[in-house]
Amino acid sequence: MPRSPLFHQFKRLLHQAHQKNLLTSADSQRSLCFWTRRRFIRTAALTSGGVVATQAIARLRVAQSSTSPNVAIIGGGLAGLNAAYQLQKEGIQAKIYEARGRLGGRMYTQTDVLQTGQYLDFGGTFINSDHEDLLSLVEELDLTLIGLTQTTIEASPFPTTGFYLGKASRTEAEIAESLRPLAQQIAVDADRLDEDFEQYAPLLDQLSVADYLDQHQDKIVEPLIRALINSVIQSEYGVESSQSSALQLIFALPAVEGNTVNLLSNVDEAYTVEGGSGQVIDRLSQKLSGQIQLRKCLTQVATAQTGFQLTFADGDVVTADYVILTVPPAILQNIELAVALPSDFKRFIQAVDLGRNDKLFAQFDEKVWQQADGFVDQLWCDGPFAVVWEATRPRTNMNDGTLVFFYGGEQSEALQTESTRSQGEKALAVLEAFIPESQSASTHQFVRTHWFGEPYTQGAYTNFKPGQLSEFAQFLYYEADDPEERQDVAFGGLVFAGELFSDEYYGYMNGAAQTGRLAADVILRQQ
Secondary structure, three states, rough: OOOHHHHHHHHHHHHHHHHHHHHHHOOOOEOOOOOOOOHHHHHHHHHHHHHHHHHHHOOOOOOOOOOOOEEEEEOHHHHHHHHHHHHHHHHOEEEOOOOOOOOOOOOOOEEEOOOOOOEOOOOOEEEOOOOOHHHHHHHHOOEEEEHHHHHHOOOOOOOOEEEOOOOEEHHHHHHHHHHHHHHHHHHHHHHHHHOOOHHHHHHHHHOEEHHHHHOOOOHOHHHHHHHHHHHHHHHHHHOOHHOOOOOOHHOOOOOEOOOOOOOOOOOOOOOOEEOOHHHHHHHHHHHHOOEEOOOOOOEEEEEEEOOOEEEEEOOOOOOOOOEEEOOOOHHHHOOOEEEOHHHHHHHHHHOOOOOOOOEEEEEOOOOOOOOOOOOOOOOEEOOOEEEEEEEEOOOOOOOOOEEEEEOOOOHHHHHHHOOOOHHHHHHHHHHHHOOOOOHHEEEEEEEEOOOOOOOOOOOOOOOOOHHHHHHHHOOOOEOOOOOOOEOEEEEOOOOOHHHHHHHHOOOOOOOOOHHHHHHHHHHHHHH
């Protein structure tokens, strides 16, 4: 699924708020800590001693053979395909088993839906500039990136972002000013995390974002700030703020030194793939021709004499020396794992789940949102959707356009309660209140996604509930040059991959690409 532009914009607002705080603070030399996901996962795993335990299990060996190992990969999304691709480059021909009748999982591009020749990413869209695995794949597969920061957005005379909160238009400067007190509190708590991780990390992780906001209600100067943050959490994690660890809000903090504010998080949604992200899947499947079987739903993995036995819903049984499981958590929970696994890991795969996010696409004859009272890039809203952006933005030669209305959490659930046309008209009515010409410019053609209802996905992307980041940090991949510091998610010859298991990139397409590569590397190191 996509990460929305909303979260990047939210971080920019935090920057403005922090900068204003620094300019008015007597302690102008105060340095604010920057916490990335990777830094947290690494620190939490070391604190719990999880790295040692995971590595000890990961170094178990299966029976060695002079011939190429038999590798079975379950799941034909990006993680599974990239694992097979990396193994193929080293001479190992893995077999991929995909339950659907198509490949790609949550990377799914449709063409000619609302308009002939138009492509729409129903799933993942944006690529950050630090998504090295995915960027490398795009280059290797001879695909073309569209640089969103290179478009006409920067040159436009119109506002980049619109805000429609509390049924009223607000300026970015107003939002930043209202956000100042809460932004300062987030900075203070990030510093506490830096000073004494063992004391403060569990305390913050046990809180939901809603709990955190309740504790600091005095820092929320008007209700729209709380509504805005809830929209951020809905958009970014697909849940309500009561279902997200407060640490996932701390991860938004920028780095500040003296009076200088630096954007180090690199959540910039810098690129999309020309033709849609599904092009990556198409090119990988071409590379892996003859190695893929569709409509193969795994029901059981069991230990065999020299490896594993896999049983499928159609009755087929195959054996493998190594197995890489790359399916989403809800699907993983329904596979019988008749394999010795740590009890904590079993609890992890049962506890963690995907949030709910969906898109509603609306076609317009004219880009009426590009005006002085509108927006060029995106519009924030506090209901019934979280954020709107232009799907056709990179294609600047088009007079008409398509907007994406992005829903999260309870919004996504409500989206499915009525027909696509009915929900599309509701979204248009909200947009009309912000831009009066919207109704007349619309073609009233709509299409929506329903990822939770997709039987082999059942959600959008990973969310960690309160307490889960601290408890399960040891079961996420961590890359390190020192083998003793490296953290894999492997138990003998049973290896796991998918965005769920990425330390830095869970929830992103790059998390799938990264963990697919790392899963392949686990097997390659054992040869």
